[in-house]
Amino acid sequence: MKKAVTLIDIAKACDTSNVTVSKALAGKSGVSDALREKIKQVADEMGYVGVKSTQNRRGNTIGVLIPSKFINPNGSFYWALYNALVTRLKKENMYCIMENLDQEDEDRLMLPHCIEDKQVSALISLGQLSKNYAKLLNDNVKDLVLLDYYVPSLDLDAVVTNGYSGGYKLASYLIKMGHKKIGYIGNKFATTSIFDRYMGYVKAMIEHGYEVNEKWRIDDRDKRDFITMTFPEDDMPTAFVCNCDEAAYRAIRQLRGMGYNVPEDISIVGYDNYLISEVSDPTITTINVDADYMADLAVMTLMDRMEEPDGKPRIITIEGDLVIKDSVKRI
Structure with missing residues (x-):
């Protein structure tokens, strides 16, 4: 059986990002006309078929699981990431359910309610979980992406910073x-x-x-x-x-x-x-x-996994830039 062409495959062929490919194929702004035409042409030549169109994705509910220890009532980086995920999923006409995971439930290997009750069709795990718990999720969730961490001993899709x-x-x-x-x-x-x-x-x-x-x-x-x-x-x-x-x-x-x-x-x-x-x-x-970029990559990776369930898992790494402020003194 011929391997399905994914957005990441097209992005590599066009020497651009899979986010840009998604925008081009969806007819969204932010892509030049020349690059849009190139992406469409390459996609046609490679035989790309969007298994889940925007219309078919409508109504899909994606779970976002965050360990409670990473949630600060005064705000945290993970709140920024979660908000970016909600925005990105909305653009794909998908809903989002967030669930906090208490340490006790993680230790006892208790499945999240959203999985146990079959409320979601896929899951983004935001924030480090133990290897055993990540394996539990992988055994019970068809489409899973780890965000801001990875598990070296498990072959799972992940989006992380370098x-x-x-x-x-x-x-x-x-x-x-x-x-x-x-x-x-x-x-x-x-x-x-x-x-x-x-x-x-x-x-x-x-x-x-x-x-x-x-x-x-x-x-x-x-x-x-x-x-x-x-x-x-x-x-x-x-x-x-x-x-x-x-x-x-x-x-x-x-x-x-x-x-x-x-x-x-x-x-x-x-x-x-x-x-x-x-x-x-x-x-x-x-x-x-860049929380928005990380969220874009996580959603795109999840969509690729939904389109190609048997594809090889990928760990996608993004770079961060040094921002100089006032907390360092030259000596």
Whole structure:
């Protein structure tokens, strides 16, 4: 049986993004006339058939599962991602149901209600889940996409940022600003994204011949929530790479309570470029993550999976850009 042509196949052939291909084939704005015609021609030549047209997708309900520990009542990066998903799914005439997953239910391997009650036709899992729980979802959901994490031992579709590159960029910027004693804030075993960002930080430090001191790696969370950080009583680093803006914001507040000023005494950088990095005092130098683009890719990946159930799973990685603000001092 001939392998079905997907939007990603067309995107590769046209040297463009699958989001652009989707817009072109759907007749939406944001694509030049020349590129639109090229995409349509390539799609025809490749024999592309949209198995689920917009009309056929109408009424499909997609679940979005978010661990409760990632939901902050004052807002979080995951709220931004969820809102972007709702907007993108609406454009495809699909509904969206969000369900929070408590840690107890994850530990006990309890299926989400939206799956148990067959309320959704596919699922986007937003935020790190354990390998066992991700496997449970994969065994019970026909079409599944992981967003902002991946599970190395499972062949599942996923959309993630390049945390390794981001961690490297942040540490390299601090080094460029004269810092040599640089720590890392984040429980490196909590999520794949935190671990990847940590490894990028480690690469930059080793590359420049600087010490990676385990005493300067500070846990910011346990299995359930953020925790009070335990900083060294002496021999403090001059800067910290934080795994996310929320951790950076909390570190700034805690360090201030200990008598340290940021950036005068200690420099801090974060990750995500979420709202909290702007309301922080000082504003936080960070890596910008395009939530809208991540949501677009997640929905497109899910649609491809729905069109080609037996296709090879893909992990799609997007780059983030360094955004310089006020939380770093040159020394």
